[in-house]
Amino acid sequence: MNNLCAISHKSIGIVQRVGTVTLDFLASFGRLVLFTWKAIQGILRPPYYFSELGRQLYSIGYLSLPVVGLTAIFTGMVLALQSYTGFSRFSAESAIATVVILSVTRELGPVLGGLMVAGRVGASIAAELGTMRVTEQIDALTTLNTNPFQYLVAPRVLAATITLPLLVLCADAIGVFGGYLVSIHKLGFNSALYLEQTFKYLESEDVISGLTKAAVFGFVIGLFGCFQGYHSKGGAQGVGRATTSAVVSSSIAILILNYVLTALLFG
């Protein structure tokens, strides 16, 4: 009888915990949806803070270029090396150039670029807004008649949405150049032939789909960074948690959305 009671108590405990987790998840999801709606309103409705947008374009876009460029060049180089190892087994080395450019523009450019920017920018946005939250700067904005969604969230989300496609465009070019360098100088390909093969099968759709993905990823990075930072609480520890959550949640969202977008665009 006692054992039965203990088991039933344990089961109730488990159900209670599952229920609490589910409710917490739904509450967070609801908050995120509401936050997204307010962020979109902040982007569309005046006043527009152009100086703040300019600052964010510089900080999110220009300052991320070295990280994204470095990622792209090594990705292109490794891709060329790995493709050579595989394709040489059935004498299809001529496909390497096509594989490199298609992989980079359709998949690796947006995804790796997105993940790198999520790490650099998502964390920085969450930390900045989180610090502003715990030091009452966001409250101060409200008392100064300024909507934090228009002044803080909108410029960051908009800047990330605009700059990530541009960064990915640069990453595409740099990645393809990385593949070219390895193919010409290490694998001994003919330069003119390699370039011809590179652009022969490339279609505008390949690049545009990659840039579309990048714009969506940029929006997600900006949004999640702002969301986590805006709702952070509990001093330095809270800011740290918000930063980690921003990077983890936006990285996971990028990977999930990558599949959804690939299925929608090419499925």
Next chain:
Amino acid sequence: MTPKIRIRNLCKSFGPKQVLKNVNLDVMPGESVVVLGGSGTGKSVLLKCIIGLIEPDSGTIEIDGVDITHKKGKDRDLLLEKFGMLFQGGALFDSLPVWKNITFRLLYNQKMPVDNARQLAEKTLKSVGLTKDVMDLSPSELSGGMQKRVGLARAIASKPEILFFDEPTTGLDPLMCGVIDSLIRSCITNLGATGVTITHDLTSARFIADKIAMIKEGEIIWEGSVAEMDRSKNKDVYAFIHGHETNQQQKQKTTKRPKVVPLRTRKGTR
């Protein structure tokens, strides 16, 4: 005369904890009211409810006779133009230089020309005892006292009708506390504004207040002038001023205290 701020039966809870319990308070135009109380008594929540940063569960807040408790959007914006606030830590924007912090509202919302904004910032800095040398510095380059002064300059730059001060002297040395108190008093007098200050600093309260409202466990338990506060027989007011209870209360406690019988005694003490 209609009070500038009238609070009636204001309640606010966070989960099971009731932070404000039927708070009633009137602040007359041009009056400087200090809400005095210990830590965790609901002072900050009360202030945030008035400003609109927190929505109360029930009760009403009126400004100039107009109920603003649940006002949102444009109505709330119009109302906020009447307010100026000095935050506990200054809450200056790190990304902006001092002069832009001071003129933020005028520069970004009222589109004041940059030259005029700089001139105004210089003038306002002077009124809080700072020179124009700090205008282009970042807030992180200022000392705590200077940050408070810049925060005060930001609060008064747009000449608001009501000034709020959240623990204005916390974290400052006694000398700087005196300076900030004098500045607060002179700002309220010069602007002809209504002031609401929340603090646990009795010296500041004595200097700033026309009226003191004592808050305890989310309730306003006593109101009166500084002189009345010093004469008050209210046990909570007395305890707050003197740091201990009245002799009568102590005596009552001593007589009520049950006799303690030691269960064990150390060897050799008997």
